[in-house]
Amino acid sequence: MRKKSFFLKPTLLFVAAGLLLLGSTVGSARAALSYYSDNYSAKLNLSSIGVTLLENGKEVSRQNYEDGAVVKTSELLTGLLADGENLTPGKTYENEKISVQNSGNIDTFVRVILTKSWKNADGTKNLELSPDLIQLTSGSGWMEDVNASTQERRIFYYQPVLKAGEATTNVVESLRIDPSITDEVNVIKEGNTIKYEYKYDGCTFSLEAEVNAVQTHNAQAAIKSAWGVDVTVNADETQIGL
Numbered sequence: 001m002r003k004k005s006f007f008l009k010p011t012l013l014f015v016a017a018g019l020l021l022l023g024s025t026v027g028s029a030r031a032a033l034s035y036y037s038d039n040y041s042a043k044l045n046l047s048s049i050g051v052t053l054l055e056n057g058k059e060v061s062r063q064n065y066e067d068g069a070v071v072k073t074s075e076l077l078t079g080l081l082a083d084g085e086n087l088t089p090g091k092t093y094e095n096e097k098i099s100v101q102n103s104g105n106i107d108t109f110v111r112v113i114l115t116k117s118w119k120n121a122d123g124t125k126n127l128e129l130s131p132d133l134i135q136l137t138s139g140s141g142w143m144e145d146v147n148a149s150t151q152e153r154r155i156f157y158y159q160p161v162l163k164a165g166e167a168t169t170n171v172v173e174s175l176r177i178d179p180s181i182t183d184e185v186n187v188i189k190e191g192n193t194i195k196y197e198y199k200y201d202g203c204t205f206s207l208e209a210e211v212n213a214v215q216t217h218n219a220q221a222a223i224k225s226a227w228g229v230d231v232t233v234n235a236d237e238t239q240i241g242l
Contacts, residue, residue, distance in 0.1 A: 050104035051213045054167060055079070056097050064103060077207060080175070090179030098172035100211050102162045109219055109240055111157045111227065112142075112171045113210040121202040128199050133178040134207065139170040145229070145242055157231070161216050161238045177205070 050064030056079065061072045080096050081087060100110050116134040118126035131152040138144070138156060145155040158168050184199040214222045219240065220233045232241040 048104050048106040049108055049213050049215065050102070051108075051110060051211045052101040052103040053209055053211055054099045054101055056095065057099075059101075062103055076209065087177060089177045089181050092174050092176045094174050096172060096175040097170045098209055099168045099170050100158070100162070101167040102164050102213070104213070105164050107161050107163050107216045108213040109158065109216060109223065110162050110168065110211060110213045111155065113208075113212075114154045114156070114172070115206075115208040115210070116152055116154075117206045118200075119204045119206055126199075126203050129181070129184065129203065133181050134205050135176045135178055136207075137173045137176075139173045141169040142171050143242060148229075157240060157242065159239050159241065162213075171209075175207075 050062065052062035053060045053076075055074075055076055059073050060076050061070055063070045076098075077096070080093055098112075100112060102108055102110075114136060116131040116136075118129040118131070118133075120126045136154070141159055142156045143159055145157065148155050156171050158171075162168060181200055182198065186197045186199060188195040188197060212227065214226050216237045219237050220231060223229055223231050223240070229242075233239070
């Protein structure tokens with residue numbers, strides 16, 4: 001028997017500025033949030049930096065360093081499908097746009113780590129289905145670190161400085177499940193009967209968006225300390241590159 005339905009169970013999927021303060025060492029956090037020159041060193045107020053994840057222009061989650069707490073206001077991907085609609089392989093969903101807003105009061109540089117995976121019905125990771133089947137397109141202004149990206153994880157840096165109160169272009173412009181997923185079939189022979197089972201039966205896909213923010217002052221050193229990445233910064237510290 002062929003099962004034709006394809007189910008989607010949206011799961012949350014946001015870690016706001018997690019690595020900068022929550023996952024880094026104290027030393028790294030200080031390096032990322034301070035300005036230094038030969039003449040003086042001035043520590044910036046941690047409450048100055050904040051980031052908000054936006055989906056289709058609406059807040060999903062945010063974290064401001066004043067209290068360090070992640071505030072979740074909605075679930076990611078909940079608006080992808082209409083009520084009663086099943087996800088259709090091969091269809092491009094243009095209504096899945098993800099961006100970042102600077103909700104702090106100083107200018108920052110930001111990056112987003114998008115993690116894609118498949119889950120079995122029991123919640124374990126499905127290793128048969130490739131994360132590449134979950135296809136994302138990104139908008140202008142974002143550069144992908146292709147050397148650090150994998151099938152499961154894609155890392156994007158927003159090149160222009162993100163000014164306080166402003167939002168980036170869309171790091172995700174659309175989402176699509178590769179139609180070749182329907183070719184992923186297990187053939188089961190039971191006597192004279194042949195059964196076909198799709199490998200995605202009962203599976204769900206997961207999309208995680210992790211947002212990191214770093215000050216613009218002494219950005220090259222701050223980014224290296226916080227993220228372990230060598231970037232180039234133009235003279236007036238308004239744009240970064242890899």
